[in-house]
Amino acid sequence: MPLSILDYDPYLEPFKEDLSLRLFEYARTKKRLLGTDGTLSDFANGYKYFGFQQEKNHWTFREWAPAATKAWLVGDFNNWENNFELRSAYGGTWEISTPGMLPIGSKVKVKLLLKDGQTVYRVPSYIMYAVQNERYEMDGVITHPQYEWKHKAPSLTEAPLIYEAHIGISTEDYRINSYKEFTRDVLPRIKKDGYNTIQLMAIMEHPLYASFGYQVSNFFAISSRFGKPEDLMELIDTAHGMGLRVLLDVVHSHAVKNVGDGLNLFDGTTSQYFHEGNRGEHSAWNTKLFNYGKDEVLHFLLSNLKFWIDVYKFDGFRFDGVTSMLYHDHGLGTAFTDYSKYFSLNTDVEAVTYLMLANELIRQVNPDATTIAEDMSAMPGMALPISSGGIGFDYRLSMGIPDFWIKQLKEKSDDDLDLMALWWELTTRRPGEKNIGYAESHDQALVGDKTIMMWLADSEIYWKMDTGSESLIIDRAIALHKLIRLVTFSLAGEGYLNFMGNEFGHPEWLDFPREGNGDSYQHARRQWSLADNQDLRFKYLLAFDNDMINLEHRFKFMENSASLKQQWVQNSDKLLAYQKGDLLFAFNFHPSYEQQLHLNFAEKPELIFDTDDRKYGGFGPRSSFGWSKGKLNIILEPRCAMVFRIK
Template sequence: MRKKEIKIKETIMPLSILDYDPYLEPYKDDLSFRFFEFARTKKRLLGVDGTLRDFANGYHYFGFQEEQNNWTFREWAPAATKAYLVGDFNNWENNYELRAGYGGIWEISIPGQLPIGSKVKVKLILKNGETVYRVPSYAMYAIPNEMAQLDGVIVNPQYEFKNKAPKLTEAPLIYEAHVGISTEEYRINSYKEFTRDILPRIKNEGYNTIQLMAIMEHPLYSSFGYQVSNFFAVSSRFGQPEDLMELIDTAHGMGLRVLLDVVHSHAVKNIGDGLNQFDGTTSQYFHEGARGEHSAWNTKLFNYGKDEVIHFLLSNLKFWLEVYHFDGFRFDGVTSMLYLDHGLGTAFTNYQKYFSPNTDVEAVTYLMLANELIHQVNPDATTIAEDMSAMPGMALPITAGGIGFDYRLSMGIPDFWIKQLKEKTDDQLDLMSLWWELTTRRPGEKNIGYAESHDQALVGDKTIMMWLADADIYWKMDTGSQSLVIDRAIALHKLIRLVTFSLAGEGYLNFMGNEFGHPEWLDFPRQENGDNFQHARRQWSLADNDDLRFKYLLAFDHDMIELEHKFNFLGETDSLQQKWVKNEDKLLAYQKGNLLFVFNFHPSYEQKLSLMTDAKPELIFDTDDSKYGGFGPRSSFGWSKGKLNLILAPRTAMVFKI
């Protein structure tokens, strides 16, 4: 049966992915199979003429719907025998009983106006007679109660958006941010304060895109937002739904796009707070048995082959796009979705490991559906995949045999830098390995490069600046102190960022505060650390203090980002030319677009380098400039008869316009 199906699939799928990467030819059947499953699932869900945009409207049907003279509430709980809507608006009594409908849908129409702000739950009677209380699955808001569990809250957000989302005319320059830790105070920050205090910083630093983490409601703050309970609810820790709408609207008015860090790879295990055993069964939203459990994360895993689950998750994506005006998504945990073993302990050293029998084709199909839906709703939306496995076709169009993401994260690069800083000395930096790591991509696929994100600073690790400076960061970062450790740290922090920024992708990402060398690590208040906020905040005053050297790194990052604004070179991948690489001298030079980059990674010696250039170069950026905490300009250059002669100071880089 499978062989026959594959022949059919090959006739309907233009496998241009093979034109990008001929080494995939032995896996043509697998690629055809995933495309066929995508087409077959669409037909099953939509019929002949339907669209995903019309299909993904669950939030217009389920949950609370305000109508002309009444409110209608619907919930899907197929294994329940009775259902009631209860809350403090009816003293948690059983007088609002829902009617059973087709397919396990329960419904009630309530005359008049439901009181906004009331706590609410669905009370279900299960087949075994047990009574359970659940937060409505489409709840837009949930708050903790006195038993440290979540209650749904009836909300009807009223906010008039004033600003259109800006078009992206250059590479995405992404500022990864977490609202809760964005204050310097020992507390959780709010959407409103982030709008007032942090958005102007992001704008002034030159980033054009914000990636917001931990927005979807999650009971455990220290999960960093990656154990979601309520997929349609904004985190109540940070404020009201209208506050988030205002944040996004204000960002749009500043010319900033906003992406949601969306978590569809798994869900929190808590029973009562979220979806787990919602109707008393383990199979309503998730796989049964071991396949429904993530052993490493202790979370539940969605059944992406179930129509109701696909409807729920796709509706969730459309909800965030249309109700909150997000401009796209960074999909978390994609590797876990792609493989039946979730990629745990797997080294993806050959192409066979990407395909059957380990591929979760249902999950791949869901991701293809998600990307098609998102771009139907908003053709200008941006989607980014967090996939450590480098699955072929992840960021190729579906019509070309890909999964449809716009970008994939260059996840190996931060690991390369941390390994270098942890295990090797500066003179052991292998420039050929560095070049390979920064420039090797899946053919035809665009990447988001980054030196470090939030992942590298979580408990057990440190920021790059902390690895470089260690204890001297506490005592020697004032402008009057002398420290060879700090001199090295500042110099390498700049070189690491510049080479990563310019080579590692067609876009760039930075985690909040790391641009100025934020010290230490990330940790959330929890029982194990005595609910301490020391590491769950951002010390902006370090960068704002004119007597501290953090200001130099901030100025450097601003001017580095400005290179893309002025020259739009990040997307010029085809123009990349390696001009020089010599590992013994630690010299690297390359041209991208009309910019020439030259690096001297040597820790001790200035180095001479001559390069042929047709046009007279113009120096536009020098990492050794005193305004970036350097000692120069110490490097020098001259141009004569088509030859650029350089003398580069140790641990410095220069950028020329040619």
């Protein structure tokens, strides 16, 4: 297979052997798993074999627990007794055909006798639904969801405009929200705001609500806090009917450590799903790490991906924690300052192989699917096709950009904004790879940090956001909030992401109910009424975001990074301008002075967007422009930006 990745990036030439090894291990693993003529889609059918399979007059149940010596299916249907003993089958599998149908909704577990004589209870590994019992432990639940799908998934004909959402915190009430209420109340907001893709967090079952869904226990189960499987199916189906695609925030980088709830020590051994010893422990996250070199683990994880596409009709995935997967040290403390850091003994080749297999499988199951990698290390080829020597993702997240903005707001003054550094951060990409740009996601709003709007406005946000108040702090906050989002939206990627509520400057931070905050829901909800209240200035930020998003709908300038034609950067004047496709963006980041810009165009440009417009909470339009004899003369007021259409 040719290494056309070298055509994109000649600096990779010294690492040609490493890239060839990447392809060799991928091909070798595929052959081991599939033989000569098998497909990954046929291989990844574990969810059709393991767990509960409903037959005509009974259930067939299978579980993989190779180190167990006996196994029983127990639950409230048989008073948790041992009268449903499983028989040993091939490869460490245990199975039973039940005498008659077990009731839907029955709580179940697998009871295992281990080699040391210990008896343990485990939630079935392929269970589709699980709930917490009175001891705050997970119980599996027999389910056979019946839902009649009404809509086909829409195709993505423009750049992905992603609305990152968490079901539980999507209500304004002091409680956990549901799939049904999200469908009724939030989906219409997302559609109205102009986003075309939803990225759902915390869907895979997790015992600890405060983990934000990133410590998964039951990989095939939806979070029961939010409702039933049919409710999630209805949510996705309704979104499809609105023209919205839905991505799953999938967590295959690690698993919760809880014994009994999930996979840890499932059959009494540490090595069933995870690496043994220190390699199986994530010291920073206190979680377990998968052994991607083990065929049974590959089968489990690949089957999991196909399951979410096949059963729930997800349109793709955002893979969480990819950096942690790629390196034996999980990228902790490593500065990726040169290419040798990507192709060293620190690189987990088995994890790289798994990610390549995952991307190929996803395309086989749904050729229209979208995959996004959360990788802060900038691994070369992450978002290049496997056929080119890449890992196969469609996009990578531009993770350095929110860090840039938070550092700017926390540590520097407006006068210290370095436009050259900003330009480099917003425009530097791995050659040939597409990025999803964003100014802030859920990560920047977690407890201990604050949203961009809170960094800008601080306590004034509580007292001076009404339309009748005057506040220089709020004026600055609104102006910079708009500039930060517009420059990031237009430059930082071939797609864009926003976290739920941040489009209108949602205040404060995110903190789930826990012992440390008195189990409070104060910061685990979304105050939609702030944006709906016509007496508050949050409405201006929402109107701005709506019209900003609509720029992509109208002009489709994001998808092609080559559409960035020319730029003008005047650092000392805090003046930045660039042409992207048919649009000219001009920014004045200076806090005090108006700035002038003189540019040559054959025809008179058309002003289509002004951040200083009063409908966006501005004071104008105050900036002005004139055109004469092929010259565009722009006068930009402080902390203002204008967008022109170049005819």
